[in-house]
Amino acid sequence: MAGLLEGISSPSDFRRFSLSQLEQLAGEIRGQISGTTARTGGHSGASLGAVELILALHDVYKTPDDKVVFDIGHQAYAHKLVTGRMGQFDTIRQLNGLSGFLKRHESAYDVWEAGHAGTSLSGALGMAVARDLSGAEYNVAAVIGDGALTAGMAWEAMNQLGHLRTRMVVVVNDNSMSIAPNVGAFSRYLTDLRTAPGYIRVKQDIESILESLPVFGGPIRRAGERIKDVLHHAVVPGNVFEELGFKYFGPIDGHDLSSLISVLRNAREYPGPVVIHAITQKGKGYRPAEEQPVQFHGPGPFEVASGQMIKKKGPPSYSEVFSRTLVEIARERPDVVAITAAMPDGTKLDYFQAQFPKRYFDVGIAEQHAATFAAGLAMAGLRPVFAVYSTFLQRAYDQVIHDVCHQNLPVLFAVDRAGLVGGDGATHQGVYDIAYLRTVPHIEIAMGKDEAEMRRLIKAALDRPGPVAVRYPRGAGRNVPVDGPIEPIQWGQAEWLFRGHDLTIIALGPMVYRALEVRELLKDSGFDVGVVNARFVKPLDGDALRQAFDDGGFADAGFADEHGVVLGAAAEDLDDALEFAIAADERIELVVERGLGEIAREFAQHAGIAAALRGRSFFLGGAGEFLADGEQLEAALLEDFRGEALFFAEQS
Numbered sequence: 001m002a003g004l005l006e007g008i009s010s011p012s013d014f015r016r017f018s019l020s021q022l023e024q025l026a027g028e029i030r031g032q033i034s035g036t037t038a039r040t041g042g043h044s045g046a047s048l049g050a051v052e053l054i055l056a057l058h059d060v061y062k063t064p065d066d067k068v069v070f071d072i073g074h075q076a077y078a079h080k081l082v083t084g085r086m087g088q089f090d091t092i093r094q095l096n097g098l099s100g101f102l103k104r105h106e107s108a109y110d111v112w113e114a115g116h117a118g119t120s121l122s123g124a125l126g127m128a129v130a131r132d133l134s135g136a137e138y139n140v141a142a143v144i145g146d147g148a149l150t151a152g153m154a155w156e157a158m159n160q161l162g163h164l165r166t167r168m169v170v171v172v173n174d175n176s177m178s179i180a181p182n183v184g185a186f187s188r189y190l191t192d193l194r195t196a197p198g199y200i201r202v203k204q205d206i207e208s209i210l211e212s213l214p215v216f217g218g219p220i221r222r223a224g225e226r227i228k229d230v231l232h233h234a235v236v237p238g239n240v241f242e243e244l245g246f247k248y249f250g251p252i253d254g255h256d257l258s259s260l261i262s263v264l265r266n267a268r269e270y271p272g273p274v275v276i277h278a279i280t281q282k283g284k285g286y287r288p289a290e291e292q293p294v295q296f297h298g299p300g301p302f303e304v305a306s307g308q309m310i311k312k313k314g315p316p317s318y319s320e321v322f323s324r325t326l327v328e329i330a331r332e333r334p335d336v337v338a339i340t341a342a343m344p345d346g347t348k349l350d351y352f353q354a355q356f357p358k359r360y361f362d363v364g365i366a367e368q369h370a371a372t373f374a375a376g377l378a379m380a381g382l383r384p385v386f387a388v389y390s391t392f393l394q395r396a397y398d399q400v401i402h403d404v405c406h407q408n409l410p411v412l413f414a415v416d417r418a419g420l421v422g423g424d425g426a427t428h429q430g431v432y433d434i435a436y437l438r439t440v441p442h443i444e445i446a447m448g449k450d451e452a453e454m455r456r457l458i459k460a461a462l463d464r465p466g467p468v469a470v471r472y473p474r475g476a477g478r479n480v481p482v483d484g485p486i487e488p489i490q491w492g493q494a495e496w497l498f499r500g501h502d503l504t505i506i507a508l509g510p511m512v513y514r515a516l517e518v519r520e521l522l523k524d525s526g527f528d529v530g531v532v533n534a535r536f537v538k539p540l541d542g543d544a545l546r547q548a549f550d551d552g553g554f555a556d557a558g559f560a561d562e563h564g565v566v567l568g569a570a571a572e573d574l575d576d577a578l579e580f581a582i583a584a585d586e587r588i589e590l591v592v593e594r595g596l597g598e599i600a601r602e603f604a605q606h607a608g609i610a611a612a613l614r615g616r617s618f619f620l621g622g623a624g625e626f627l628a629d630g631e632q633l634e635a636a637l638l639e640d641f642r643g644e645a646l647f648f649a650e651q652s
């Protein structure tokens with residue numbers, strides 16, 4: 001059979017397709033998704049599950065004039081493939097390639113950008129209300145997963161939508177999975193709705209009886225509709241969506257193109273808010289992804305025939321070492337409890353869960369709630385550890401300030417994926433937490449140079465009287481030994497690794513090892529470079545920093561950091577004169593210009609971490625390209641920074 005997908009450059013190319021052609025197209029799209037993600041990695045499971053939904057939406061709606069908004073955007077690979085991006089699809093998540101999420105600069109069909117969960121309904125409602133106010137006619141539909149529906153924001157939007165009764169369609173893509181199996185009372189409710197055959201039969205029977213009742217035009221018709229509604233509510237068991245003011249269609253088979261198209265057509269014409277409850281299967285059509293939906297949520301490269309992951313053997317990740325450390329500590333400390341917001345696999349808290357199921361809480365995609373829940377636990381005497389990616393902790397900023405820090409409660413934030421994150425790109429970079437946490441009273445912030453030091457910090461943090469954030473990066477640790485008892489650490493103290501008279505580098509996290517490489521490189525040119533492992537971002541070890549500047553022999557200093565924004569924050573613990581010197585020194589601009597400071601001016605896009613660094617700053621590059629660019633590095637350091645202290649705060 002000839003391929004159909006190659007001939008599709010926009011949805012209008014398949015709007016006249018027969019059902020069997022659409023089904024063939026769905027099959028080809030699936031092949032493309034699994035074949036490509038096998039090489040590139042990516043969100044294959046969710047995307048395989050949403051193929052028919054996406055084809056039906058583009059078939060029924062006249063996109064891009066009609067607006068289809070995807071929650072998160074990780075499930076929308078089929079959307080990319082049918083909106084003119086087939087040719088670049090194999091560049092997905094690579095440097096300068098297609099994003100793994102939706103981006104307005106990529107396509108007019110990407111009407112909304114996301115990456116974090118639960119924003120689609122608010123965004124879509126905004127567009128629908130703007131449409132009504134401006135007298136425009138376009139349709140608006142949002143596609144949201146059952147996982148994303150655990151986000152508080154989604155319900156804030158449902159609340160307003162049910163109140164305004166705006167004309168808009170919400171497609172609930174229910175595969176009963178978040179990344180892990182979905183959790184929570186609402187998830188259970190969706191399952192009940194899905195699996196109650198009695199409900200579906202009664203509902204269908206009653207609806208067909210009501211459909212057969214005659215109605216007449218004008219006011220009589222409206223009265224007839226109202227009577228039908230009243231009868232419907234009286235005899236069909238309650239449905240949360242209907243109670244909130246939505247027309248509910250479902251549950252329907254989200255892989256049955258014919259039902260999807262006919263339900264979507266009806267829903268499009270409905271004058272108020274509609275929920276279409278579509279039942280889908282994560283990984284649909286690709287056996288390994290169907291059988292292992294958690295592993296295929298966002299896998300790296302895999303062998304397409306077997307579904308076997310092509311994993312480079314490497315040291316355990318920071319997340320793994322974190323979870324094992326927490327288990328070790330929790331064995332001794334019954335007050336320690338762990339919280340995740342729908343990321344048991346990513347944070348590796350699934351290991352903690354296996355050991356201490358009653359002391360483990362997956363709260364769903366509800367970071368705000370998680371932080372305040374932790375505050376409550378801490379208030380009542382427990383030691384909660386909220387393991388959360390840096391990027392998702394952004395959601396809980398007010399809760400960190402208002403509920404945790406304001407009350408000075410001993411909550412430990414284990415800030416995973418701190419720093420650049422690679423393929424997930426702009427929406428997921430963990431580069432803001434230092435800046436946004438540092439300004440908050442009471443919280444302390446630390447980062448170890450490697451996984452062994454992270455263990456020590458985690459243990460020590462659980463003895464602090466107030467809130468602490470221990471950050472650690474994405475990916476593998478440095479393979480330093482992590483067995484045996486956890487060494488105590490002097491809280492608040494930096495570690496001097498080398499004293500140097502020409503230049504001192506103050507580094508944070510794994511950048512300490514980069515700093516040591518720089519030191520070696522410059523040694524050959526006769527430079528004596530000192531290295532300080534800062535360890536603490538708050539409180540900064542002022543003595544160590546002052547000493548670093550003294551060693552350099554200059555009163556002024558240059559900071560190279562990952563944020564730019566950190567600059568002011570880092571300066572504030574130094575004495576006034578030093579701070580003034582830093583602020584007044586225009587060479588700082590120079591450093592920030594060359595370094596990752598530009599992240600504060602421009603969102604860092606997706607790319608392998610080393611590639612992202614390469615484009616930004618030769619002296620922050622990975623060891624490989626770092627040596628290749630050694631001459632440049634040397635020249636720059638000699639020219640500009642001799643006699644200064646540099647602050648390295650990025651990690652690979």
Ligand SMILES: Cc1ncc(C[n+]2csc(CCOP(=O)(O)OP(=O)(O)O)c2C)c(N)n1
Pocket residue numbers: 046049072074075115116117144145146147148149173175177178179282341342343365367392395
């Ligand atoms: C605020 C936030 N927290 C966590 C995540 C990580 N995350 C990405 S996809 C996902 C699961 C979403 O489940 P669902 O909406 O049901 O979509 P599915 O993948 O099952 O199609 C999670 C938790 C996120 N994107 N945003």
